[in-house]
Amino acid sequence: RCLANLLRSRSFANNTLETMLRAASSTVARRAVLNSSRGLPKCAAPRMELFHASARQEEEAKAVEPASKGGLLGTGLSEWFALPIGMTAAIPLIKYEWYVINEETQLMAVFIAFCVTVYTQAGDAIYTSLDQKAKDLLKEHNEVEDKVIEALEQKLEALQANQDMVGDFEAINTMREAAYTNLNAAGAIKPKHDFKVQMEKILSMIQAEETSVAEKAKAALMEEATASVTSTFASDKALKKSALDSAIAKIKGGTDSADPVHGAFVKFFQAKAAAAKKSDDGSEEKAQREALIAKISGVAKSEGFFFSFDESGQPKMTV
Numbered sequence: 001r002c003l004a005n006l007l008r009s010r011s012f013a014n015n016t017l018e019t020m021l022r023a024a025s026s027t028v029a030r031r032a033v034l035n036s037s038r039g040l041p042k043c044a045a046p047r048m049e050l051f052h053a054s055a056r057q058e059e060e061a062k063a064v065e066p067a068s069k070g071g072l073l074g075t076g077l078s079e080w081f082a083l084p085i086g087m088t089a090a091i092p093l094i095k096y097e098w099y100v101i102n103e104e105t106q107l108m109a110v111f112i113a114f115c116v117t118v119y120t121q122a123g124d125a126i127y128t129s130l131d132q133k134a135k136d137l138l139k140e141h142n143e144v145e146d147k148v149i150e151a152l153e154q155k156l157e158a159l160q161a162n163q164d165m166v167g168d169f170e171a172i173n174t175m176r177e178a179a180y181t182n183l184n185a186a187g188a189i190k191p192k193h194d195f196k197v198q199m200e201k202i203l204s205m206i207q208a209e210e211t212s213v214a215e216k217a218k219a220a221l222m223e224e225a226t227a228s229v230t231s232t233f234a235s236d237k238a239l240k241k242s243a244l245d246s247a248i249a250k251i252k253g254g255t256d257s258a259d260p261v262h263g264a265f266v267k268f269f270q271a272k273a274a275a276a277k278k279s280d281d282g283s284e285e286k287a288q289r290e291a292l293i294a295k296i297s298g299v300a301k302s303e304g305f306f307f308s309f310d311e312s313g314q315p316k317m318t319v
Contacts, residue, residue, distance in 0.1 A: 191306070198305045202296050209292050221272070229264045239264070289313065 072081050093099040118126075233239050242260045297309040307315045 195306050198300075198303075198307070202300070202305075205296055205299065206292065209295065213288055221269075225265055225268045225272075228268050229261065232264060233261075 072079050090099070094101065233243065239260055246259050246261075293309055293311070293313045299305075300308050306319045307317050309315055
């Protein structure tokens with residue numbers, strides 16, 4: 001009898017616990033349905049930002065696959081129905097000790113509560129932060145793409161500007177051929193012009209040398225004549241007296257008297273010419289000629305003239 005009473009009391013306790021759990025699960029399920037009808041929070045709504053590395057091409061869009069019903073296990077029901085189902089399933093698990101509630105269960109509950117709290121309270125902030133980072137990355141990527149596109153456009157403009165390169169090179173080749181033709185024509189005339197310049201330079205040198213020798217001879221002759229006439233008048237008193245009388249007569253205006261100084265110079269030059277004619281063997285002129293030939297020959301060699309001179313002064317072409 002005691003054993004029967006114990007069994008009846010245990011069966012009553014189990015029925016009471018089962019009734020309480022059913023009522024609780026029904027209440028939770030009812031609240032879940034009401035909450036699901038009110039809508040999900042913002043942070044729970046799925047959002048998606050498309051991040052692309054190139055321009056969109058709508059015409060290449062793939063065929064849209066049929067969307068799944070979603071919800072709990074693809075049934076279309078709200079995920080909140082998992083809560084009463086889980087509680088209903090937990091009753092036999094706990095009753096038959098298939099699942100033992102201990103400190104690990106408490107730790108799991110605390111962790112789930114933490115995750116739910118972070119999801120509901122800080123979900124928007126976390127989403128905003130990550131979304132802003134994604135937008136910044138997308139902005140930087142677009143800026144880099146814009147720079148690359150700009151560089152490619154500049155390169156395209158350069159290539160388009162160089163489309164007439166063949167024509168430009170043909171024009172350059174035509175100008176080069178014309179320049180070579182003109183240079184060849186000028187090259188045929190230039191040697192003649194250079195030869196003319198060289199001959200003019202040699203003739204100018206010869207003329208300058210002859211002028212210099214003549215001036216030196218004239219200066220030496222005048223110096224010698226002056227010294228001779230001065231010494232003659234210094235030694236002859238009659239010449240001094242006649243020179244003085246001639247000077248006084250010219251001062252008075254007389255023109256008939258002869259000038260003894262002029263006569264002395266004339267007499268000296270006549271005597272000098274007669275002496276030079278008697279003693280002229282051509283040695284002085286030969287020395288002057290040899291010096292002139294040596295000078296113009298040295299200039300012709302040093303400046304690379306088209307000709308040179310031999311010892312006799314005859315020009316010879318060297319090109």
